[in-house]
Amino acid sequence: MATAVRCFLMVVVVLAPLLAGAAGGKLSTRFYDRNCPNLQSIVRSAMAQAVAAEPRMGASILRLFFHDCFVNGCDASILLDDTASFTGEKNAGPNANSVRGYEVIDAIKAQVEASCSGIVSCADIVALAARDSVNLLGGPTWTVQLGRRDALNTSQSAANSNLPGPGSSLAALITMFGNKGLSPRDMTALSGAHTVGQARCTTFRDRIYNDANINASFAALRQQTCPQPSGGEGTLAPIDAATPEKFDNYYYQNLVSKQGLFHSDQELFNGGSQDELVKKYRGNAGMFAADFAKAMGRMGSLMPSADTATEIRLDCKKVN
Ligand code: HEM
Known part of the structure; x- marks a missing residue:
């Protein structure tokens, strides 16, 4: 096999998990093992600090994950600030003045970017942070499936209609x-x-x-x-x-x-x-x-529909 072809195949093998992650792609527990080996320890120690400073932050991050996953799947859509082209989820009824922890996720993302830039989705960071939150507050732990991708846009009305309210039967x-x-x-x-x-x-x-x-x-x-x-x-x-x-x-x-x-x-x-x-x-x-x-695990596997365009966001607040 010509060297050029062999090199090409090697690149494909290494990058495949990164490139194939269109919405609806398959998740795996080892998704970042090769390309961002320190991811889980970065998230864990940042969450340990945040929860030590304020235990409620663990609860807030857990809820943030729920509110992300229930609106078009776990795609970090909740983290997007409003823009000229869309009104996002942050100001939807169930989220405004209520969902907390955005700055904790943004800070973790910055640390992850410093360690392995452009590799890890904001959606996966939220999934790991929610798992660690539960465990740091004394609850169980589990292995998180990874390989989610980040949304390019979202809608406030989707958040208003998909999230249950406290008066629900x-x-x-x-x-x-x-x-x-x-x-x-x-x-x-x-x-x-x-x-x-x-x-x-x-x-x-x-x-x-x-x-x-x-x-x-x-x-x-x-x-x-x-x-x-x-x-x-x-x-x-x-x-x-x-x-x-x-x-x-x-x-x-x-x-x-x-x-x-x-x-x-x-x-x-x-x-x-x-x-x-x-x-x-x-x-x-x-x-x-x-x-x-x-x-x-099942809630965390909710995905945007397969034809939705996605990316690995560099800053969780805005699309690249
Ligand atoms: C079953 C339907 C659910 C309803 C109707 C509901 C509703 C609510 C409401 C109204 C609040 C208080 C918000 C505020 O006062 O600002 C809240 C807080 C919270 N919810 Fe739910 N929730 C539900 C399910 C869930 C699920 C599935 C999770 C996570 C797996 C979750 C995690 C939390 C947490 C941890 C808080 C406290 C957040 C904090 O202290 O910042 N909830 N929920």
């Missing part, structure tokens, strides 16, 4: 997760993410004043800092009041004792199809951890 939650190929069991496990983090009064006011299936002293406690009909909209409350900075299965205990913070949380334990599973997760932390990790 069980049927609506099952449908919205089902639309993403996720089962009711995945949905109930993924909702266990509400074992960490904080929520604004505006997201749970209806529940603490109007729902019947709520523990009375819990409602009274939350009403103290979340008056009706208005006031304190942005005042925060822990979603899991018992262990808000620990990724454990206490969320399900809260549901059984009618202390779910959102209407949508309590819908998982309200005489419906998920009651038995909620009780299992409450009693079996290992089962919850294993199901959560599996469901995160």
Whole structure:
């Protein structure tokens, strides 16, 4: 074989995983082993620092990943700032004044670029950062499939229509997760993410004043800092009041004792199809951890449609 041909084939073999990553391409756990071997340790130590400085940041990054994946797949579309040609997701209803951690991802991306420029997608950085967040807060870990690509544009309306709101019924939650190929069991496990983090009064006011299936002293406690009909909209409350900075299965205990913070949380334990599973997760932390990790893998595999043009963004806030 002529040397030139052999060189060409070698280049193809080395670059294939990088070039073949059009949306819908196959993910692999070893995608960056050769071209960015320090990726995982860079993400892990940056997240360790961020979570040590503020434990809630782990929760915020986990949520950011969910909100990315549910809108056109896990393609870092949520990270794009608005431009003249599109209005992005950051200011969509579920995200504005709510999703946090953009600057943490931008800082990790800068470190990754310094180590291996133009190789790693922002979408993969978010997936790794979310996994590390869960683990740093005391939850399980798992191997992340890699090779996602970054979106070139996005739309605010897609974020508004694809993300469930806190007033959702069980049927609506099952449908919205089902639309993403996720089962009711995945949905109930993924909702266990509400074992960490904080929520604004505006997201749970209806529940603490109007729902019947709520523990009375819990409602009274939350009403103290979340008056009706208005006031304190942005005042925060822990979603899991018992262990808000620990990724454990206490969320399900809260549901059984009618202390779910959102209407949508309590819908998982309200005489419906998920009651038995909620009780299992409450009693079996290992089962919850294993199901959560599996469901995160499935959610993390949501891809933009195969004909969508993508790239490896150099700056997560804007297309190249
Ligand atoms: C089942 C449907 C879901 C609904 C209706 C929902 C709704 C919400 C709402 C309203 C907030 C509070 C936002 C704010 O006050 O600014 C929140 C926070 C949060 N959500 Fe969800 N969520 C859902 C599923 C998920 C999933 C699947 C995950 C991750 C796997 C997740 C992770 C989180 C986390 C960690 C927080 C706290 C974030 C922080 O403290 O910054 N949620 N969610």
